[in-house]
Amino acid sequence: MVFSSPFFIFCFLPIVLLTIVVVGKRLHNIVLLLASLFFYAWGNVSHCIIFVGSILLNYSFGLLIHNTKNGNAKIVLAIGISINLILLGYFKYFNFFIENINHIFFTESNYMSNAKIALPIGISFFTFHALSYIIDVYRSKVQVQRNIVDMALYISFFPQLIAGPIVRYIDVASQLKQRTITILKISDGAQRFIFGFAKKVIIANALAYVADKIWNIPPLQITTGLSWLGIVCYTYQIYFDFSGYSDMALGLAKIFGFNFPENFNYPYSAHSIKDFWRKWHISLSTWFRDFLYIPLGGNRGTKFRTLFNLLFVFFCTGFWHGASYNFIIWGLFHGTFLLIEKAGFEKLLLQLYKPVQIAYTLFVVMIGWVFFRADNLSIAFEYLKRMFFIPSPTSLPILSASEFIDAKIIVVLIFAVLYSFKIFKNSLLHLENVYSKLSYQNYYQLFFQTSKVVFSISLFLLSICYLSASTYNPFIYFRF
Numbered sequence: 001m002v003f004s005s006p007f008f009i010f011c012f013l014p015i016v017l018l019t020i021v022v023v024g025k026r027l028h029n030i031v032l033l034l035a036s037l038f039f040y041a042w043g044n045v046s047h048c049i050i051f052v053g054s055i056l057l058n059y060s061f062g063l064l065i066h067n068t069k070n071g072n073a074k075i076v077l078a079i080g081i082s083i084n085l086i087l088l089g090y091f092k093y094f095n096f097f098i099e100n101i102n103h104i105f106f107t108e109s110n111y112m113s114n115a116k117i118a119l120p121i122g123i124s125f126f127t128f129h130a131l132s133y134i135i136d137v138y139r140s141k142v143q144v145q146r147n148i149v150d151m152a153l154y155i156s157f158f159p160q161l162i163a164g165p166i167v168r169y170i171d172v173a174s175q176l177k178q179r180t181i182t183i184l185k186i187s188d189g190a191q192r193f194i195f196g197f198a199k200k201v202i203i204a205n206a207l208a209y210v211a212d213k214i215w216n217i218p219p220l221q222i223t224t225g226l227s228w229l230g231i232v233c234y235t236y237q238i239y240f241d242f243s244g245y246s247d248m249a250l251g252l253a254k255i256f257g258f259n260f261p262e263n264f265n266y267p268y269s270a271h272s273i274k275d276f277w278r279k280w281h282i283s284l285s286t287w288f289r290d291f292l293y294i295p296l297g298g299n300r301g302t303k304f305r306t307l308f309n310l311l312f313v314f315f316c317t318g319f320w321h322g323a324s325y326n327f328i329i330w331g332l333f334h335g336t337f338l339l340i341e342k343a344g345f346e347k348l349l350l351q352l353y354k355p356v357q358i359a360y361t362l363f364v365v366m367i368g369w370v371f372f373r374a375d376n377l378s379i380a381f382e383y384l385k386r387m388f389f390i391p392s393p394t395s396l397p398i399l400s401a402s403e404f405i406d407a408k409i410i411v412v413l414i415f416a417v418l419y420s421f422k423i424f425k426n427s428l429l430h431l432e433n434v435y436s437k438l439s440y441q442n443y444y445q446l447f448f449q450t451s452k453v454v455f456s457i458s459l460f461l462l463s464i465c466y467l468s469a470s471t472y473n474p475f476i477y478f479r480f
Contacts, residue, residue: 001042002162002475003193003248004200004467012039013252020181020256029153029176032256039158040122047120050087051156057083058130059151062137066144077138081131088127091119096323122162124320128287129155133169135291142170150176159252163245165263165283172258179257189254191456194463196247201463201473203419204241206412207233209472210404215373217399219382225401227386233409234373235366236416239268241476242281268420271357272346273337273364284320288313310342311335321372326380330371337364 001008016035020028041048061080065073094117133154136142145151154176160167214222214230222230246263253260267280277285296309311332318331341349349357367384374380384390418424432448467473 001039002473003245003252004197004473006467009197009464017186017255028181028256029149032158033149033153033156036153036156036158036161040156040161043121043162044118047118050091050120050123051126054084054087054126054130055152055155058134058155059145059148061134062144062151063146065134065138073138077134080134084127084131088123091117091123093319093323125164125166126155126161128166128284129160129169132166132287132291136168136170142173145169145173145176157253157258159249159256159258160260163242163249164281165246165249165260166287167260167283168287171261175258181255181257185257186255187453189251189256191251191452192254193248193251194456194460196244196249196251198459198463199240199244199247199419201466203412203416204237204244205466205470205472205474206409207237207416208241208474208476210409211237211373212474214404219379219386221399222386223398223400224386224389226399226404227383229401229405231366231370231373231383231387232413235268235362235369236413236420238369238372238476239264239420240416266420266422268362268365269358269422270361271354272341272349272361273334274341274346276361276365277334277338284317288317292316306342307339310338314338325377326371326374329377329380330368333368333371 001012003009012035016031019031019035023031037048037052040051058080061076064076065080068076133142133145133151137144145154154167154169154172157167211230211233214226215234219227243264250260250262261283263281263283265279265282267276270276270279293309293313296312297305298309299306301309314331314335315328316331317334318327318329321327321330349360370383370387371377371380374383
């Protein structure tokens with residue numbers, strides 16, 4: 001089940017919200033847990049066994065770590081981390097390793113066969129949730145959770161279950177015990193959900209349609225202009241898709257009384273790759289910083305050790321996204337530019353005109369997205385050749401950008417570029433500031449708030465129209 005589906009919006013969500021309103025506060029977590037398990041089972045009932053097993057496993061390890069004395073808690077933690085990573089590795093990376101072993105050690109007539117392993121949806125996300133919990137229990141940063149319902153709800157809560165953000169237990173521990181659901185929170189959450197829904201349905205889906213058509217063409221058949229159109233559309237597709245889902249998740253959480261940390265902060269306005277990773281998928285980058293980079297030593301050791309730590313973290317960041325060399329190269333590509341900036345380029349970069357800094361960052365990010373989007377490395381390199389005018393002898397027909405772009409896509413792209421900066425947000429804040437200083441400001445505030453509600457409802461209806469008129473509504477997180 002996805003947030004942008006009619007069943008979720010018009011059936012699942014209203015029923016859950018109505019049930020929450022009707023039952024007492026003591027039953028809220030039970031209702032949300034049952035709803036979350038149903039939400040997960042909607043995708044694949046058989047995977048619920050793995051999912052529930054992971055919850056029970058990490059609940060038990062939390063208690064074991066808390067109760068273990070004489071320094072043995074570290075051993076228990078190591079076992080818990082290992083089991084979690086083994087489960088993730090088996091379901092997500094087993095076939096990848098088998099393919100590489102076959103390539104190195106076996107021939108086509110004598111090889112190990114791949115197992116038909118279906119990837120449980122959201123396994124990367126709920127595994128990282130669980131790991132953050134048991135590690136923070138070991139570090140005594142959080143109290144162990146003895147209530148199995150609260151623990152299960154933390155890992156399974158449907159807003160963040162299949163597409164993030166990766167919410168640390170420390171950020172919601174107190175909210176699991178006590179929170180309030182108010183009309184104001186429901187209103188704010190609904191508006192946040194609608195904006196994310198519109199980003200996904202109106203912008204991301206439109207750009208995905210063009211991007212997917214271009215990327216389904218062999219690179220030898222496209223022009224330089226078409227290759228750039230394909231990567232530009234994908235660049236904004238993935239941002240508005242991913243940030244849209246995060247907005248919907250944060251909005252849904254607020255509706256049910258939770259406050260989740262922000263996951264995106266206008267990353268395409270970043271002035272460096274270092275700044276980009278402070279703004280892009282914040283929950284993932286902070287997770288790797290706190291649970292991998294710092295424990296490895298961070299930048300406290302020698303220059304070589306710092307270099308290793310940084311590249312290893314970005315190797316893991318890339319590999320976390322999928323079992324493919326493309327993701328590994330994507331991660332190391334970003335890690336390499338971080339090292340270049342750390343070596344002194346960032347100081348030079350900050351002396352340049354701000355638009356030049358942004359252009360550099362966006363250019364590097366788009367080149368990286370080529371590896372992220374391509375099906376394999378050979379396609380990625382062929383696509384890069386097309387982007388940079390490197391000729392390749394071919395007799396295949398050449399397709400140009402004019403065959404894939406129209407007025408609608410141009411308008412969507414322009415709006416996407418503008419919205420990826422803080423232009424609209426700053427304008428809205430400026431208006432609020434102006435209204436707050438005017439006489440009869442209460443009336444102006446009422447008018448302003450009413451306008452926001454009317455705009456949100458109009459945007460929701462427009463998004464529903466887009467969703468109804470199109471059968472193209474891709475979900476790009478299945479492989480994560």
